[in-house]
Amino acid sequence: MTITPKQLHVNLFEMACVSHIVHGMWRAPGNSRHRYGELSYWLEVARLAEEGLFDAVFLADVIGTYDRFGDGTAAALREGLQIPNLDPLMLVPAMAAVTQNLGFGVTFSTTYEPPFAFARRMATLDLLTQGRVGWNIVTSYLPSAARNFGLEDEIPHDQRYAIADEYIDVLYKLWEGSWDDDAVVNNAAAGVFTNPDAVRPINHDGRHFRVAGPHLVAPGRQRTPVLFQATGSPAGLEFAARHAEVVFIGGNTTQAVRDNIARTRERARAHGRNGDDIRFIVMAGIIADTTQELAEKKLEKYRQYYSVEGALVHAQAEIDLRRHDPDARIGDVLKREGVPFGNMGRRFHPDQTVGSALRQIASFDEGRFFVVGTPGRIADEIERWLDIDGIDGINLRQYHTFETARDFIDLVVPELQRRGRYRTAYAPGETLRERLFEPGRAHLPERHFGSRYRNPAALHAPAEPLFPTETFSKAS
Ligand SMILES: Cc1cc2nc3c(=O)[nH]c(=O)nc-3n(C[C@H](O)[C@H](O)[C@H](O)COP(=O)(O)O)c2cc1C
Incomplete structure (x- = not known):
């Protein structure tokens, strides 16, 4: 019997700004980050990621500024640090148009904008891309964001997750429950485009939101986009255990990573899911070259600009x-x-x-998931991440655009493929969820909380909130 080794999932970690996470690097010669506002930049990102057979381009986002350090927003502006920053959802159609298979993970916050409009935007992307989108669910941690949306200050941390739980409940109702699969009949002879009996309002009337429906978009291939989430808090873990399909995990030691994964899987099982209904991803720093010496020189070169x-x-x-x-x-x-x-x-x-x-x-050492070296050394390390730490994939941190991705594709991917640790082709026509889980799994599985609304009767039976008593103390 041959045992197939676990293969690595890879997302290119991006943000529509000059300086995302490795600051100062935009000044390095040849770095293209200043082109974040050019459509041609995003087409290049997409083509490159697809050439590398990446799972997806993953777009981070914030909706406020970093203004706590020094002279308010000035330092962030000088550094190009997540400002200027474009709306990531708007970039997806352009990237989708020049690719066939690449997925897109897009960050959107549940805290400030009501769910109906977002449900429509995301469903539009799922339809247009034929099921290639994921949503990175965030509740937003910047106090400045609150002031952009009419609030004096941040909503307390755990309350943001309670709001998010109702928010996503509305989305499931719209995405999963409002339209039947066969609602669109497109029957010109009969003069019927959509069968009215197959479309229904949701009439959601909750603590934070009232949404009548019906949803405005016919179902895309996934209905609900793949649900990504990063968390480090107990409330966030509960949220992930009920909802998330891909979780960003941290930990400075193998044991800490394994414990985080085990805890999340255990909580997912408590929510009626299978432990392996969640994939675990880490943010990884990989600096590759043909020799160890050259790779270390590259690291030194990057450090000069940090x-x-x-x-x-x-x-x-x-x-x-x-x-x-x-x-x-x-x-x-x-x-x-x-x-x-x-x-x-x-x-x-x-x-x-x-x-x-x-x-x-x-x-510049980014902790457990950081490696500098030859393709062989990097692949050894990645195999350890997969087999010993137990992760499923990485968000590839970019030190230099496009050098980091280019090096990964030219040097690391062939070595991983040689070891059976990376796909050698896309499965044509697969959705992002199928790529991350298995063929045939375009939709949320039956045991996922969101699938309950496929039974229209469930639209009238309020779901039990994840955090039943919304008693929250101070902001954090
Ligand atoms: C890999 C990764 C990507 C993240 N991307 C974003 C992002 O784009 N926007 C954002 O507001 N927060 C982002 N976060 C922060 C998380 O949403 C979350 O606030 C953080 O992990 C702390 O968890 P907690 O909210 O449960 O305390 C990211 C976190 C990680 C680890």
Whole structure:
């Protein structure tokens, strides 16, 4: 019996801005990031990702600015740090038009815009791309975003997930329940385009939303796009366990990653799903060249352009670490400055020294899922991620556009293919969900919460909320 080794899923990690996560790099010679506003840039991204047989281009998004560090928004503007930033949904049709198989993961927040319009936009993309889209569900963490949508401040963290749970319930009703598969008959002779008996309102009347329906878009191949989510909190984990199909997972050690995966699978089972109904993806840094020496030189070259200020802006750091004694403990510095251990706490420990935090930022080492070297060394490491850490795929972090993706495609992909760890062709016509799971699985499985609305009677039976008592304390 031959055992087929687990194959790697790969998304190209993108954002329609100059500086997404590795700040300062846009200044490196030959980097194309300043072209984020050119349609030709996105066509190149799409063609390249399809040439590399990637699962998808994954588009991050934020709807506010990073304004906590230094002089407000000025630093983010100088750095091109997620501002200017385009609407990712608008890029998909152009990229879809020049590709046949590539998928698209698009970030959209459940917190500020009502669900009906988003249901329509996403369903439009699923229809136009023949089922090649996924949705990265976020609740938005920037306080500045709240002020763009009429609020004084952020909605408390866990309450955002409670809102998201009702939001997605509305979406399922529209996507799964409002139209039958055979609703569109397109019968010119009979003068009937859509059978009215096969389309129904949803009449959702909940705590946060009232939506009558019917949905405005006939079902696409997936109906519900593939549901992606990243989380690090208990409320977010519960949300993922009920809804997400692809989860971004973190962890600094193999054990931590394995524990995170096991915990998420266990909670998914508690929601009536199978443990393997969820795929786990990590954000990975891969710097490849033909020899170890050349790969390390490339890393050094990239490091020269890295912006520590950008990293502090992105972290919404409360203090400028560069202005403090490198031997001082971060906790003591914050205390002296009268600043709470808030955003800094996500990345650093209060006992850590200022110097070590700065070295951590500047080192470029992105932790567990970072490898620099030859294709052989990289493939060895990826095999460990797949088999020992237990992940299913990566979002490929771009240090240099298009060098990072080009290197991955030219050097790493052939080595992974040689080892049976990467597809050698797309399965023509497959949906994104089928690519991530199995042929024939274009829709949410029956055991997924969202599929209940395929029974129209369920539209009138309110679903139990994930967080029944919405008692939330302070914002976080
Ligand atoms: C790989 C990855 C991609 C993410 N992309 C976005 C994004 O595009 N927009 C956003 O608002 N948040 C994004 N986030 C943040 C998550 O949505 C989430 O806020 C974070 O993981 C913390 O989890 P929690 O909200 O459960 O506390 C991303 C996180 C990760 C790990």
